[in-house]
Amino acid sequence: MKYNPILFILGTLIIAAIVVGANVPEIRCKISWDSKVCGVTQKEVELITQTSIGESLAGVKIQVIAQGTPEVQYTDNNGYAKVRISSKGDVRVNLSKSGYPSQNFNINLENDPSIVRIIRFDASGQPEVKSVPSFPQPTSSVSPNPSTPKPPPAPTINNDLLTKSVKGNLSSQNEKERYYFTLGNPSNISLYLDEVENEALITLYTDNGNGLPGNEITEATATLYKPVEIEKILGSGKYIVEIKRRIEDTKYRITGSNYTKKINDFGSLGNDKKTDPSALNKDKRKQYYRFTIGNPGGVSLYLDQVQNETQITLYTDNGNGLPGNEITEATATRSQPGKIEKNLASGNYIVLLSKRGGDTPYSFSIKLSSQPQ
The missing domain is CATH 2.60.120.380 (Jelly Rolls)
Structure with missing residues (x-):
């Protein structure tokens, strides 16, 4: 059979169209290849990635696992990125960054329509995900088009726990909170947990160098009638304190002191x-x-x-x-x-x-x- 360049080009274009159609939900819907995606709209969702103590985490690779090839984005210097996901059903999101375990979670806009999610990396690979109200996009005085919204401020994290008391609340939606402190010299420190209504666990860790808990140093449990104190002589470095509810919701107060300075x-x-x-x-x-x-x-x-x-x-x-x-x-x-x-x-x-x-x-x-x- 004699080679025909026109037929070859047409065949190549047809194959390319089939490949594109197989991976684009809108096209599959038009030609009835996949009725499940027909009529399903997509929405933009804003993601803010942070370390476990609330510091912005830049350069995080985001993969939205849905039909077709996963959509890939990266967070900016503020840990911010915007992705498009299906407005119906569970959508799997995978986050990855060098030095951290892979983080996976689901977004379901039918159950939670908030379009802003703050994701704190966790050593377990199951991040803490909090939904927050959407922040309005500021308009530019030069262009009528809205500019890229700034990420909402991170939840308050006391990064100088050894100077004052901090009060908080633990619930099924917020089962643990973390704080950190840094010592420039070996010091005798105290962590005092009280004002709880139900059992709460306090755990002291070293920092693993990435803002995540490293080695556990010690832990203690506070109850309604028994506050607890952790007193330790620690070397210079960075440390993480985690307060976690045991069974029931509870408020708490954590007081840190550096006895060496006082x-x-x-x-x-x-x-x-x-x-x-x-x-x-x-x-x-x-x-x-x-x-x-x-x-x-x-x-x-x-x-x-x-x-x-x-x-x-x-x-x-x-x-x-x-x-x-x-x-x-x-x-x-x-x-x-x-x-x-x-x-x-x-x-x-x-x-x-x-x-x-x-x-x-x-x-x-x-x-x-x-x-x-």
Whole structure:
């Protein structure tokens, strides 16, 4: 058979049209190849990708899994992208980025018509997806066409958890919340979880370098009648704190403290008595002090004027300004002051005052004593 270039070109065009028709829902509908896609409109959905602690995640590959070849998009520097999906049924979305596990979730605009989704990556591969109201597109003074909308602000994340208390709510739609803090130097930190109505779990992690939980350090559970505290000496670096509901919805309050920064330094003890009148309460459950003695000798620690039971504990300094080995302890009550009399070698020492009952004022003093009892 003689080669006919015209027939060859026509055949190539027909094959190309068949391939395109097989992958474009609108064309399949027109020629009745796939009745399921006929009459199904598509809508634009805005996606904002973030790390687990709310930082924008740029360059995320987005694949919308539907009929035909998956649509591929990438998020911009703000973690923002816009995709088109079917207005009916479940649409599978896959997110991928180097250094993170692949994230998968469904969007169903029939069940949730919100067109803005905030997606926080999770180490499990099941991201936290929150729907938020659509943000209006700002119009340009130069062009009548609407400009690309800016992504909505990320939910508030306290990135300095060691400076104040933060209150939150956990529910079936918001089962866990995460916070982070950074330490420039080794520090003695406290995380106190209270004001819960039902059981809530607090877990402390290292940061894996990508804003996701790394190694678990410790955890504790708070209940209505039993708040919990995690107190740890940590090295410099970044850490993540996760608050998670156990069974029922609950509110909570998380209070972080860096005791190393808040320590009261009496300096080197001399002939004068050092005194600090203060108070312990729900916002300051403990107070640390540091002192130095230049020569071996006796030291007297005295705690009085308390309204509720308060403990005084004496430690060595571990060399980094942090509590080392416990030397001794005593308890002060309303009717009896707490006293520690001890012969000590020259060096640095740490004292801890901690309330054992309700809020209380106190007066703490320390002085050198030539003849400790």
